[in-house]
Amino acid sequence: MGDLEIRPLLDAEHRSSLNLFLRSMHRPPVDDAAWDAYAGTFEPGRTLGAFAGEELAGTALAWSSSLRVPGGDQLGMAAISRVGVRADHRRRGALTGLMRALLADAAERGEPLCGLQVSEPVIYGRFGFGLASRxxxxxxxxxxxxxxxxxxxxxxxxxxxxxxxxxxxxxxxxxxxxxxxxxxxxxxxxxxxxxxxxxxxxxxxxxxxxxxxxxxxxxxxxxxxxxxxxxxxxxxxxxxxxxxxxxxxxxxxxxxxxxxxxxxxxxxxxxxxxxxxxxxxxxxxxxxxxxDLWLRLVDVERALRARSWACPLSIEVRDALLPGNSGVHRVSESGVERGGGAADIVVDVDVLSQLYLGATSATSLAGVGRLTAASPEALARADTAFALAETAYSGTSF
Ligand SMILES: CC(C)(COP(=O)(O)OP(=O)(O)OC[C@H]1O[C@@H](n2cnc3c(N)ncnc32)[C@H](O)[C@@H]1OP(=O)(O)O)[C@@H](O)C(=O)NCCC(=O)NCCS
CATH class of the missing domain: 3.40.630.30 (Gcn5-related N-acetyltransferase (GNAT))
Incomplete structure (x- = not known):
């Protein structure tokens, strides 16, 4: 990350952060009329900048949202958007610094989830996001x-x-x-x-x-x-x-x-x-x-506890970025127990996030090498545990 400083932007810095994002998406900067539509779109303290010295090199923001999870609970979610890095500061860790800060901020605010939509799918898996609905x-x-x-x-x-x-x-x-x-x-x-x-x-x-x-x-x-x-x-x-x-x-x-x-x-x-x-x-x-929605379980235990389960399952989670999430989680309708021992399935957190809304099956993910199961029976149990009668859908562009 070099010498980049990541910090929340002041109100006076919002317009330049918006323009940086628009330019990174090959759009013109806002004029006064366009700024009028955007001026109210910054939630206090939730727009971050990555500074190289005095220069704003990258930006990203979050909005406070919530997501309906399987079973009907509504869970707090940081909706991340306006991610952009200046073309002359790319590949120097600005995005990495911003994403780490956004995930830490969501955790601090007690939001168990982060969600976003992607321009390029290759970018966000490394930060633990998985495509949770289509x-x-x-x-x-x-x-x-x-x-x-x-x-x-x-x-x-x-x-x-x-x-x-x-x-x-x-x-x-x-x-x-x-x-x-x-x-x-x-x-x-x-x-x-x-x-x-x-x-x-x-x-x-x-x-x-x-x-x-x-x-x-x-x-x-x-x-x-x-x-x-x-x-x-x-x-x-x-x-x-x-x-x-x-x-x-x-x-x-x-x-x-x-x-x-x-x-x-x-x-x-x-x-x-x-x-x-x-x-x-x-x-x-x-x-x-x-x-549709790319999801990141920020607090795995809370997110797993909040959703409904068709049958019990033990899941070993690997999360290099938020290591507190790593370990075995035994889930069932009565809650989540953490501990050691063998698990039915082993997944990285991006894959767990992809499974979470029931839109992709464990068997499909095992087929492409993204998930390992202790046995064919354990894999079938994972399919049953995550599956939903309805198809998850967000339908919100952000
Ligand atoms: C995509 C973007 C935000 C990346 O920012 P960045 O500061 O260059 O990213 P980082 O330096 O933190 O890179 C982090 C890692 O992601 C990889 N990465 C970043 N952007 C990538 C891309 N577009 N394709 C593939 N890999 C990418 C980097 O190679 C790096 O991997 P490494 O650690 O293995 O070397 C920036 O290029 C950008 O602003 N692009 C245009 C706007 C855009 O696409 N915004 C996203 C909207 S969803």
């Missing part, structure tokens, strides 16, 4: 999108006009009420909403779906037009639905807007049957799997 990016051609006659009608949809603050005032509580019923869903800190608006290069429009019991779905989208052609493309950057009825109502509305050529939805659960809504399933012209 999503699908879905494109539908509007002219082919004739709905099956038997498909539920959906409720009423209204456009929500107003300033960013006014829109977020409506959508934020709706999200936290409607979306957090699924394993993997995150509670969104208010700055995460403002950050979403700041990040998008075109204005966002909002819609809200009302079902039999009130508002139960919402979407944020932006339109783009190809010069010389009729029909716009809608990019839906946020799509929240309490249940299938709300999701269908939102799909129906988006595809019924006049002069829309296609609708691209940035994130949907992998188990949503989009093609089956249409008489012609090829209305879905593309469905691409993507990374």
């Amino acid at each position: 999503l699908d990016r879905v494109t539908v051609r509007a002219d082919l999108a004739r709905f099956h006659p038997g498909l539920p009608a959906g409720g009423r949809v209204r456009l929500v006009d107003g300033t960013r603050e006014e829109i977020v005032d409506v959508l934020a509580p709706l999200h936290d009420r409607c979306a957090v019923g699924r394993t993997g869903a995150m509670v969104r800190a208010r700055p995460m909403w403002d950050a979403l608006f700041g990040w998008m290069e075109r204005p966002l429009r909002a819609i809200v779906h009302t079902g039999p019991d009130g508002d139960d779905g919402a979407a944020l989208f932006m339109s783009s037009r190809t010069p010389g052609s009729f029909g716009a493309r809608l990019d839906v950057v946020d799509f929240v639905a309490a249940d299938t009825g709300a999701a269908i109502g939102l799909w129906r509305f988006l595809l019924s807007i006049d002069l829309v050529r296609e609708v691209f939805v940035f994130a949907r659960p992998t188990d949503e049957l989009v093609a089956d809504m249409f008489v012609d399933p090829r209305a879905v012209t593309s469905r691409v799997s993507g990374d």
